[in-house]
Amino acid sequence: MTTTLHTLPNGVRVVCDPMPGLETLALSVVAGRGAAWEDPARSGWSHLLEHMVFKGAGTRTSRDIVEVIESQGGSINAATGYERTSFQVRALKGGLELGMAVIADLLLRPTLDPADLTREKQVVLQEIAEAADAPDDYVFDLIQKAAWGDHPVARPILGSVETVNAATTEALSDWRGALYAPDRLLVSATGAVSEAELLAAAQAAFGDMPAVPGVPEP
Secondary structure, three states, rough: OOOOOEEOOOOOOEEEOOOOOEEEEEEEEEEEEHHHOHHHHHHHHHHHHHHOOOOOEOOHHHHHHHHHHOOOOOOOEEOOOOOOEEEEEEEEEOOOHHHHHHHHHHOOEOOOHHHHHHHHHHHHHHHHEEEEEEHHHHHHHHHHHHHHHHOOOOOOOOOOOHHHHHHHHHHHHHHHHHHOOOEEEEEEEOOOOHHHHHHHHHHHHHOOOOOOOOOOOO
């Protein structure tokens, strides 16, 4: 089968790689932005936002988000890097629509509750402390700073104690709108999925997203 690329009217790109005969599928929704697009005051916010969307989205609680996927034999995860923020679902055949709906809620309809933010900040601050105590992580951060100077790539993906503590739910909501703008999203699936099925699911989930002002280039 041929891998195909489509672009929805609002700029969301869709890539399908069907693999007939498989009974599982892999779905990814990737925002082509990450920590490298943060200014100094928002360092670490992309990673913090990734944590926060899993605290509740749409009508689902944090527990529901995981259980609704795992109860169908799948798994869900996410990752933040310098160049992208990605959300992935692995599912059995027939699980595309549910996986797409859950990821769409995470990106478009997170609860962003202030009480959750207070708790999640402590989780991220613990990660920052653990990285500082790990020699290989600490040395990597020093090398990044020495190599890149004032460029955003010189800053840790986790951010700093000061920038993480400065985040508010309102500010994270604004950041979410820019970070996950439609012209930055790539929806891809492979395995037990058809091109028509993926396009229909992507259109239903992301086709109505309005274009928004983007994040400045570094």
